[in-house]
Amino acid sequence: xxxxxxxxxxxxxxxxxxxxxxxxxxxxxxxxxxxxxxxxxxxxxxxxxxxxxxxxxxxxxxxxxxxxxxxxxxxxxxxxxxxxxxxxxxxxxxxxxxxxxxxxxxxxxxxxxxxxxxxxxxxxxxxxxxxxxxxxxxxxxxxxxxxxxxxxxxxxxxxxxxxxxxxxxxxxxxxxxxxxxxxxxxxxxxxxxxx
Amino acid sequence: xxxxxxxxxxxxxxxxxxxxxxxxxxxxxxxxxxxxxxxxxxxxxxxxxxxxxxxxxxxxxxxxxxxxxxxxxxxxxxxxxxxxxxxxxxxxxxxxxxxxxxxxxxxxxxxxxxxxxxxxxxxxxxxxxxxxxxxxxxxxxxxxxxxxxxxxxxxxxxxxxxxxxxxxxxxxxxxxxxxxxxxxxxxxxxxxxxxxxxxxxxxxxxxxxxxxxxxxxxxxxxxxxxxxxxxxxxxxxxxxxxxxxxxxxxxxxxxxxxxxxxxxxxxxxxxxxxxxxxxxxxxxxxxxxxxxxxxxxxxxxxxxxxxxxxxxxxxxxxxxxxxxxxxxxxxxxxxxxxxxxxxxxxxxxxxxxxxxxxxxxxxxxxxxxxxxxxxxxxxxxxxxxxxxxxxxxxxxxxxxxxxxxxxxxxxxxxxxxxxxxxxxxxxxxxxxxxxxxxxxxxxxxxxxxxxxxxxxxxxxxxxxxxxxxxxxxxxxxxxxxxxxxxxxxxxxxxxxxxxxxxxxxxxxxxxxxxxxxxxxxxxxxxxxxxxxxxxxxxxxxxxxxxxxxxxxxxxxxxxxxxxxxxxxxxxxxxxxxxxxxxxxxxxxxxxxxxxxxxxxxxxxxxxxxxxxxxxxxxxxxxxxxxxxxxxxxxxxxxxxxxxxxxxxxxxxxxxxxxxxxxxxxx
Numbered sequence: 001x002x003x004x005x006x007x008x009x010x011x012x013x014x015x016x017x018x019x020x021x022x023x024x025x026x027x028x029x030x031x032x033x034x035x036x037x038x039x040x041x042x043x044x045x046x047x048x049x050x051x052x053x054x055x056x057x058x059x060x061x062x063x064x065x066x067x068x069x070x071x072x073x074x075x076x077x078x079x080x081x082x083x084x085x086x087x088x089x090x091x092x093x094x095x096x097x098x099x100x101x102x103x104x105x106x107x108x109x110x111x112x113x114x115x116x117x118x119x120x121x122x123x124x125x126x127x128x129x130x131x132x133x134x135x136x137x138x139x140x141x142x143x144x145x146x147x148x149x150x151x152x153x154x155x156x157x158x159x160x161x162x163x164x165x166x167x168x169x170x171x172x173x174x175x176x177x178x179x180x181x182x183x184x185x186x187x188x189x190x191x192x193x194x195x
Numbered sequence: 196x197x198x199x200x201x202x203x204x205x206x207x208x209x210x211x212x213x214x215x216x217x218x219x220x221x222x223x224x225x226x227x228x229x230x231x232x233x234x235x236x237x238x239x240x241x242x243x244x245x246x247x248x249x250x251x252x253x254x255x256x257x258x259x260x261x262x263x264x265x266x267x268x269x270x271x272x273x274x275x276x277x278x279x280x281x282x283x284x285x286x287x288x289x290x291x292x293x294x295x296x297x298x299x300x301x302x303x304x305x306x307x308x309x310x311x312x313x314x315x316x317x318x319x320x321x322x323x324x325x326x327x328x329x330x331x332x333x334x335x336x337x338x339x340x341x342x343x344x345x346x347x348x349x350x351x352x353x354x355x356x357x358x359x360x361x362x363x364x365x366x367x368x369x370x371x372x373x374x375x376x377x378x379x380x381x382x383x384x385x386x387x388x389x390x391x392x393x394x395x396x397x398x399x400x401x402x403x404x405x406x407x408x409x410x411x412x413x414x415x416x417x418x419x420x421x422x423x424x425x426x427x428x429x430x431x432x433x434x435x436x437x438x439x440x441x442x443x444x445x446x447x448x449x450x451x452x453x454x455x456x457x458x459x460x461x462x463x464x465x466x467x468x469x470x471x472x473x474x475x476x477x478x479x480x481x482x483x484x485x486x487x488x489x490x491x492x493x494x495x496x497x498x499x500x501x502x503x504x505x506x507x508x509x510x511x512x513x514x515x516x517x518x519x520x521x522x523x524x525x526x527x528x529x530x531x532x533x534x535x536x537x538x539x540x541x542x543x544x545x546x547x548x549x550x551x552x553x554x555x556x557x558x559x560x561x562x563x564x565x566x567x568x569x570x571x572x573x574x575x576x577x578x579x580x581x582x583x584x585x586x587x588x589x590x591x592x593x594x595x596x597x598x599x600x601x602x603x604x605x606x607x608x609x610x611x612x613x614x615x616x617x618x619x620x621x622x623x624x625x626x627x628x629x630x631x632x633x634x635x636x637x638x639x640x641x642x643x644x645x646x647x648x649x650x651x652x653x654x655x656x657x658x659x660x661x662x663x664x665x666x667x668x669x670x671x672x673x674x675x676x677x678x679x680x681x682x683x684x685x686x687x688x689x690x691x692x693x694x695x696x697x698x699x700x701x702x703x704x705x706x707x708x709x710x711x712x713x714x715x716x717x718x719x720x721x722x723x724x725x726x727x728x729x730x731x732x733x734x735x736x737x738x739x740x741x742x743x744x745x746x747x748x749x750x751x752x753x754x755x756x757x758x759x760x761x762x763x764x765x766x767x768x769x770x771x772x773x774x775x776x777x778x779x780x781x782x783x784x785x786x787x788x789x790x791x792x793x794x795x796x797x798x799x800x801x802x803x804x805x806x807x808x809x810x811x812x813x814x815x816x817x818x819x820x821x822x823x824x825x826x827x828x829x830x831x832x833x834x835x836x837x838x839x840x841x842x843x844x845x846x847x848x849x850x851x852x853x854x855x856x857x858x859x860x861x
Contacts, residue, residue: 010649010682010686013649013682014651014652014656017652017653017678018652018655022659107651110656111655
């Protein structure tokens with residue numbers, strides 16, 4: 001999902017039209033606060049998100065919005081592409097250093113912008129997958145993490161039991177729980193997930 | 196002022212130095228006093244000796260005369276004794292004796308009985324009436340057979356003599372064999388002795404007195420004269436039987452201590468000498484005091500000069516340096532020895548302003564000097580220092596003009612501050628201009644960016660759809676494209692509206708036009724222009740006719756234009772010789788066109804042809820830090836007023852920018 005944040009209705013409309021012409025679903029927000037409201041709901045797209053953020057907006061400027069995202073650690077999950085007017089370039093470069101995905105100076109080459117949007121979406125998707133795996137890992141108990149580490153090291157259940165000083169049976173139960181929690185069926189699949 | 200003490204001690208009179216002249220003067224005075232006294236003493240002695248000699252001579256003369264009379268009497272006595280003489284003859288002989296010596300008053304022959312046998316007198320008395328002293332002498336003479344003088348006594352009974360006159364008798368015994376025949380008695384009148392026997396020349400100057408043995412005056416011959424008792428001499432006149440004393444008393448007075456003009460003038464001269472010495476002493480003392488004061492003033496002045504941070508330099512009428520103070524030496528980095536006595540060109544003259552120095556020096560040599568000016572000096576190490584010089588004529592104690600004394604201020608700091616101020620001002624101006632310009636530009640950009648970006652996005656999107664339809668081979672539904680293209684068209688119109696609104700904005704500024712004098716506008720930016728002219732030593736000449744009409748203009752804009760044009764002109768002259776750096780601002784009224792033409796004229800590097808072609812185009816600048824907006828904005832501003840901004844060459848060097856503005860009321 002492409003999030004277009006601009007105070008200008010025409011720009012919002014034009015960019016939405018441009019995105020749809022490239023098959024990218026887009027939502028438009030008429031101000032920074034509206035977008036931050038959406039961020040609060042946390043209903044991010046599994047297929048990835050990307051933000052086109054206008055620097056100059058009357059309610060809250062783009063830099064401040066970006067700072068809010070950075071504060072929440074969402075700049076990976078929500079790559080931000082700044083749209084700047086004349087003279088805002090140094091400011092935009094500064095945000096780039098602080099983690100913005102890219103910036104485009106108006107007037108921009110529209111299809112180049114869309115290319116970068118798609119790259120941003122891909123990165124967001126990747127980040128969302130990583131976040132999901134990390135969320136599953138977080139559900140594991142301490143003992144299950146120890147077992148997981150040894151399984152990933154390619155050790156047999158018996159060796160694991162010996163090293164941890166527990167019974168083979170207990171290892172098997174932990175293993176089943178790990179596979180269940182990580183939503184995998186085989187050790188190979190698990191290793192691929194945590195690569 | 197502690198250093199003044201030794202100077203004062205040196206002015207004190209040295210006692211030893213004064214002792215010698217004082218001793219000499221005292222000796223001189225003592226000798227001057229002693230010499231007249233000594234001269235008087237010598238004169239006195241001389242006179243005394245003269246008196247003694249004369250007295251001796253007189254005594255001898257008297258003695259001789261008396262002796263002659265004695266001889267005559269002896270002859271007479273012999274003849275009497277021989278009995279040759281008749282009484283008649285005897286009488287004649289006696290009369291002759293009297294005639295020969297007036298001092299002899301009577302001669303008579305007294306026989307042993309005291310009878311007068313013969314006498315010089317015509318009718319002698321029968322008996323000689325002799326005084327006691329005479330009788331004593333008679334007896335004495337008879338017994339001794341020798342002539343004896345009797346003591347002088349008054350012989351009133353002597354008819355020949357004046358009554359009461361002292362007479363002295365000489366008794367000459369006459370013997371015939373052993374028979375005493377009597378005595379020849381010759382009576383001398385003592386006063387007549389003096390009258391007759393003392394020469395007139397002696398008597399004139401001296402009082403002569405005869406004293407008896409009791410120092411009683413027996414005869415005297417007076418002389419008139421101022422002095423008595425000063426020079427006296429006594430000489431014994433011993434005659435047989437009587438001892439008289441001849442006393443002479445010079446009538447000359449004591450010699451005067453200051454007898455003549457010579458001594459007087461010597462004294463007067465010595466007094467004058469003394470006075471002049473005292474006067475000299477006083478003068479020297481005053482001089483020493485003045486010298487001390489002068490020396491103190493000198494040291495005071497020297498300390499003052501050395502403590503000054505202002506450089507001092509004196510030069511004579513030929514421009515030669517006659518004095519520099521340490522501050523000046525420090526300022527230019529040359530020592531006083533290197534500078535004093537130098538003739539122009541000076542080592543501290545900077546080559547680039549040499550013409551200016553020479554010009555000023557020529558003025559000084561011609562006798563007209565500039566009391567205050569700014570220039571640049573070159574230090575020994577080659578660095579330049581801006582200086583401010585005040586010069587005043589140097590006049591010596593006779594009132595002659597001998598040169599100039601200049602005080603030199605190093606105004607590097609002041610210049611730097613001015614420079615900083617100017618830069619600050621310029622930055623302020625530039626930033627305010629940029630702020631305004633930037634704001635308008637940014638606003639325009641933002642305003643135009645939106646519709647342009649939208650148009651771009653709509654058309655790109657439309658193209659994307661057409662490309663996809665092409666590649667898939669499916670037919671493209673016009674309905675899908677329509678809204679996008681409609682939007683694009685709307686946005687294009689919106690962009691046009693923005694441009695129109697800018698024109699409207701510019702038009703609004705017309706309302707701010709007012710009637711304003713060119714001079715008023717120049718005055719308000721004069722400080723800013725001067726800052727630049729001073730920094731680059733540019734001379735500014737403003738030639739605006741007094742009757743120039745006002746112009747109808749946006750004051751701020753025209754001031755900006757003037758500032759831009761003058762700054763360009765000044766900067767164009769940065770690298771030309773200082774003498775050429777003249778900025779002229781001229782104004783003319785063209786009554787036919789109802790326009791005022793203002794020209795900003797420089798004598799700088801001029802504008803090459805290739806630059807001139809692009810002069811007014813935006814973003815063109817010959818300056819490294821230039822934005823290329825200056826002249827472009829200027830022309831736009833002038834054109835808004837309905838005027839023109841043109842430029843042409845100013846032969847042989849430089850450029851003239853001229854803009855026209857409508858005169859007010861037209």
